[in-house]
Amino acid sequence: MADIIMPANMENFDRLMDFIQVEAENAGFDKKLVNKIRLACEEIIINVINYAYPDKEGDIEIKCNSNKDGSGFFIKIIDWGAPFNPLAKPEPDINAPADEREIGGLGIFLVRKVIDKFDYTREGNSNILTLFKYLS
């Protein structure tokens, strides 16, 4: 299992994204799927950076590992902010005309589209979001 923990801020964004990219490549995903995993993780990471710690500094932790039979890959994204499940947001109307479209929900909509399973748990004072993607 690979693990990274660092302050949740924009300065660390590239390092967090690079970590996920490298781990997903090592797990055997092709370039297209690696980018889908990056897409989903970016939304969650940005949510943590922007909203988890409104009036203090705080950390973000990411853990990656393959499942037991090697058919897929887990990513856990953890923060210690107020209880928040980003995936509980309603889906946007993607057929709305561009001028009426609600911009904010698009990212979470894409997470739902590209990830095979996800799960949110509040454990003690942490939010744990687990994303799972099958290798093929």
Added chain:
Amino acid sequence: METNFSINYENKVVKVTLSGSLDAKRAPALADEIKKLIGKDIEKIVFFAKDLEYISSAGLRVIIFSKQKIGIDIKLYMVGATEGVLDVIKMSGIDNIMEITDTYEE
């Protein structure tokens, strides 16, 4: 992975050439450049995406935003996008607001 983009405005056409990653870190700079065009006489915005490797919702929002802010009647073009980028564009439904082409003729 750095995004470099270039943006050019001439004869009512804005040409934006994208490369690398258009993500939450890099999309704001492009949004800032597009904001500078608000109020100008623009008929088309053409995104050249042959070298764009990755786009996230932050990048898609800049594209949606360009139509919302510059003018709902302008035409958007996405030229030469790779399969992975097109997948994301189609998943998000914004292929409805743009013309997707392999090449662009003046």
